[in-house]
Amino acid sequence: MSPARPIALCYRCEDRDAGDVYYRIVPSGLLAIHGLLRREGFDSRLFNFSGRSWADVRAALAGLKPMLVGVSHFTYNHAASVRLYQTVRRACPGAVVVGGGMQPTFLDELLLTRIPELDLAVRGEGEGPVLELARRLAAGSRDFAAVPGLSLRAGGGLVRTPDAEPWPDLDALHGPERWDALDGVRADEQPGFLVTSRGCPGRCTFCCTPAFWGRQLRRRSAAAVVDEMDMLRRRFGVTYFGIRDDSFTADRAHVLEFCRRLRERGLGVLWNCQSRVNLMDEELAVAMRQAGCDQIQFGVESASPRILERLDKAVRPEHIPRTLRACRTAGVRTSAYFITGVPGQTAADLELDQALFREHGLQDGIVSPLCYYPGTALFAEAAAAGAANPEIFLQGKPEALQVRRDAAAVRDYRELVAFIEMARPRNAFTETELRNHLGRTGECLSALLEWGRFAEGHGRRRQALMAYQDIVRRWPGSAWGYRAVADMLNGLGRKWDFRDWEAAATLAARGERVQPPPPPRVWDHGLGNNRR
Ligand code: B12
Ligand code: SF4
Numbered sequence: 361m362s363p364a365r366p367i368a369l370c371y372r373c374e375d376r377d378a379g380d381v382y383y384r385i386v387p388s389g390l391l392a393i394h395g396l397l398r399r400e401g402f403d404s405r406l407f408n409f410s411g412r413s414w415a416d417v418r419a420a421l422a423g424l425k426p427m428l429v430g431v432s433h434f435t436y437n438h439a440a441s442v443r444l445y446q447t448v449r450r451a452c453p454g455a456v457v458v459g460g461g462m463q464p465t466f467l468d469e470l471l472l473t474r475i476p477e478l479d480l481a482v483r484g485e486g487e488g489p490v491l492e493l494a495r496r497l498a499a500g501s502r503d504f505a506a507v508p509g510l511s512l513r514a515g516g517g518l519v520r521t522p523d524a525e526p527w528p529d530l531d532a533l534h535g536p537e538r539w540d541a542l543d544g545v546r547a548d549e550q551p552g553f554l555v556t557s558r559g560c561p562g563r564c565t566f567c568c569t570p571a572f573w574g575r576q577l578r579r580r581s582a583a584a585v586v587d588e589m590d591m592l593r594r595r596f597g598v599t600y601f602g603i604r605d606d607s608f609t610a611d612r613a614h615v616l617e618f619c620r621r622l623r624e625r626g627l628g629v630l631w632n633c634q635s636r637v638n639l640m641d642e643e644l645a646v647a648m649r650q651a652g653c654d655q656i657q658f659g660v661e662s663a664s665p666r667i668l669e670r671l672d673k674a675v676r677p678e679h680i681p682r683t684l685r686a687c688r689t690a691g692v693r694t695s696a697y698f699i700t701g702v703p704g705q706t707a708a709d710l711e712l713d714q715a716l717f718r719e720h721g722l723q724d725g726i727v728s729p730l731c732y733y734p735g736t737a738l739f740a741e742a743a744a745a746g747a748a749n750p751e752i753f754l755q756g757k758p759e760a761l762q763v764r765r766d767a768a769a770v771r772d773y774r775e776l777v778a779f780i781e782m783a784r785p786r787n788a789f790t791e792t793e794l795r796n797h798l799g800r801t802g803e804c805l806s807a808l809l810e811w812g813r814f815a816e817g818h819g820r821r822r823q824a825l826m827a828y829q830d831i832v833r834r835w836p837g838s839a840w841g842y843r844a845v846a847d848m849l850n851g852l853g854r855k856w857d858f859r860d861w862e863a864a865a866t867l868a869a870r871g872e873r874v875q876p877p878p879p880p881r882v883w884d885h886g887l888g889n890n891r892r
Contacts, residue, residue, distance in 0.1 A: 364498035365427040366403040368455075369394050370417075370448070371410065372440040374756070378411030381549050383436070386410075387461065388555045388604075390432045393486050395538025402494050408544035414447060420543060422451040427497045430482075430490060433459045433471075435733055439756030442475060449477035456497060460486040462568060463753065466734035468511035469518050470750055480504065481511040484572060485558070487533065488524040526574065530558065531584040536591060551596040553604055554588070556580045560606045562636070564661075565672045566699070568735030569606055577610055582618040586625055590871070593627055597869035599839045601631040608633035609640055609656075616644065619651035628838020628868070630654050630806055638675050640683040645690035649797070650804040653692055657726070658683065660696035663716035664709035667702050672737070684720040691789065691797030691807050695724035700776055701762060701769035702730050710772050714779050721787045725780040729773050731761040738763070789814070805835050812844055824848060825880070832876050839869035842876070849880055 369390050377383035386408045397404035405424065409417050421429070429448045433441035441459065448457050457479045464471055464481035471478055482489045489509035496504065504510055509524030527533065539551070557579035560569045592598045609615050622629075632655040633648075640656070648656075658680075662668055665677045687694045698713055717725060732739040734753055742748035742763070752760040759765065789797070794814050797807040812827030825848065831841030846861035860877035867874045 364402060364494070366405055366424050367397055367428045367430070367494055368421055368424055368426040368448075368452075369397075369404060369406045369430045369432075370421075370444055371408055371432040371437070372412075372417075372444055373410040373437050374440050375411065377436070384408070384410035385550050385553060386545060387432045387434070388553060389461075389486060390430075391538045391550075392533040393430065393460075393490050394541075395535055396487050396491060396533055397494055398537040398540060399532075399535055400491060400494075402498070403541075405541045405543060406545065408542075408546075409444070410544070412544060414443070417444070417447050418451045421448060424452070426452055426455050428458065428490075428494060429455045430458045430460060430486075433461045433463045435463055435753055435761070436758070438463060438754060445475055445477040456480065456493070456502070458482055458490070458493065460490070462572060462734060464511070465572060466568070467750060467753060468520070470754070472511060472513055472518060474754070479512070483509050483511060483520070484524060485509070485527055487527045526558075526578060530556075530578060530580045534580065534584065534588050536595075539595065547596045551592045551598050552600060553602050554585070555604050556585050556608070557605045557610070561610070562607070562674060563672055563737070564659075564674075565670075565737040565741075566730060566733070568733050571735040577607075579605075579611065579614065582614060582621050585618060586621045586627075589622070589629060590625060590627055593629060593869065594871040597839075597866065599629050599843075599869050601629060603631055603633040605633065607635050607639060609635040609644060612639070612641075612644060616647055619647045619653075622651040626835065626837055627871075628652070628805055628835040628840060630809075630840065632656065634659065636675065637683040638679045640686055642686040642689055645686045645692050646800060649690045649692050649806060650801050652804075652806050654806050654810075655693040655695060655724075656687060657695045657697065657724075660716070661699045662702070662705075662709060663712040664705075667699075667705055667709050670702060670704065671699065680716060681720050684722060688721045688789075688793070689796075689800065691794070691801060691810065693723045693789075694721070695726065696722050698725055698727045698776060699730050700727055700773040701764040703764060705769075705772065707772075710776060713776060714783075717780060717783055717787075723787050724784060725776075727773060727776045727780065729769065730763040731758075732763060733761065803830075805831055805838060805840060809840055809844060816848060821848065821852075829879060836874060836876065837868055837871065839865040842868055842874070845880065 371386040371390055373383040394404045394406040407420060429452060431441050431444050445457055457477060459478050460482040465483045468481040468483060471481055489507055492507045504512060508522050510521045512519055557577055559573040559577045561575045563570055589601060630652045634657045637658050637660060660680060661671055661673055663680060668675055684694050732748055739748055794811050798811055801807045808827050808831050812824040816824035828841050828844040835841060842861050842865035846858040846865055849858035864874045864877060
């Protein structure tokens, strides 16, 4: 039998978003499918077409002659995905064109009716269905009726095969194969994002995660996640990870194990994660800080009990200050997601948000207007009441998704954004707090780095340098100490030789052995005279 033809997996963000790393990176699930196909012996190629010309897209695909082309299709890249289907169809007439992600899952019928270039929609988790499709195509079959998780046209209508079973072993999807045969995936952006679990027991009305992934949490083992971080550090020099699980701290014992393993491995990396305010306590926050966590983003949404109830957030308002205090005591910076434009939200509700930010030391905040997304209870209820229509998901216009677009909603959004901008710097850690963090965490790497940056920011360069040198001495395998010294010397604007330090940082970032350069004697030159 001749070898199977290649498979192309594609993503493209809207051109307006190509300047934003958060939009132009490819969905982590596309990498997971790609890695699985390669491990199973298929010649899968993954293309990130974000920001590239359409001629480039056509050229890349036409030369490949793939048997299967898969597109990651979410609401925020709808227009780009539709044009990808059309371009693929013309460039690869013989390929089966498949869409996966939130739009094909929840709008399968609409998409298959409107987009003739799209052959199949995969509903939900993509690994099982795509692997089965690839096996059938490689065997010369185009009979997909027995492939689970598919929606397809048949007999003038739509046929949905039964839902696919959840993929049994998430660790198996994170092998090194996912990083081979990539085109347009930037090594300095993509590997810093990790997702270690699927599913969420929550039921927030605005979120499609429960419908898409289910309410049962499935997660990778702590050991495998730490192994992957080590691999990504060595292969790509990643020193900072964004762990983007919906609720990373949902399983406390698991997080404690993860933190212990990360410390024992001595990777010397920093990271952030996201969680819910009812899933945090001080002991956990200290353990996370000791393992390098420097920020947690909480889905607070609102400080108003009435609004929390309306969003079905299942969080008691008293959890919020308690959790923010625990993080602040441990030295973990906190950021909160807020939602404006909720029907019935009043000025008094917005004042509660501002008071929460001011009084509980939040250090950042992201405000989003309440939006409809397919697969959410919010949209289902509005559609049933005739107040919303799935057409909004096909317009490719972010503002069409907003639940409220009246003047008051616009004003509330702008005011909260402006308030956070103004209040943020006031909530920086104080010197006393930073000293306490050093004590509470046993002078861990991230607390020392924070302390050094504070000292440097206050012109106390000798103190800063002592902290950075401490990091170099105690964590010689971490890039952070070398990099902090290099940045400091570089910033001094004189003829300090920072290049040795920069070179050391680059080596350490990739897990290679480093000979620390001789300590710079900046204080001999009157650049700092404070003692710790
Ligand atoms: C991590 C994350 C991010 C990260 C990284 C995104 C990335 N590029 O990987 C950041 C912070 C950048 C981000 C930003 C945004 N995000 Co986001 N994000 C998530 C989150 C929490 C996890 C995504 C993830 O990696 N999941 C795990 C992997 C395995 O799943 P996956 O990538 O979706 O892929 C699986 C399936 O979708 C499917 N699939 C995907 N592609 C394909 C392709 C084919 C051919 C097939 C068959 C199947 C398939 O199979 C995959 C494997 O099982 C999800 C919520 C969630 N739990 O899914 C929201 C989510 C995807 N984000 C969402 C939104 C709205 C956004 C933003 C628009 C937010 C904003 N206002 O800025 C931006 C958009 C930018 C962008 N390009 O993602 C929504 C999307 C809703 C929708 N209908 O499109 C989600 C679902 C959150 C929610 N519950 O509402 N996000
Ligand atoms: S918003 Fe967060 S907590 Fe709520 S259902 Fe979605 S993922 Fe779960």
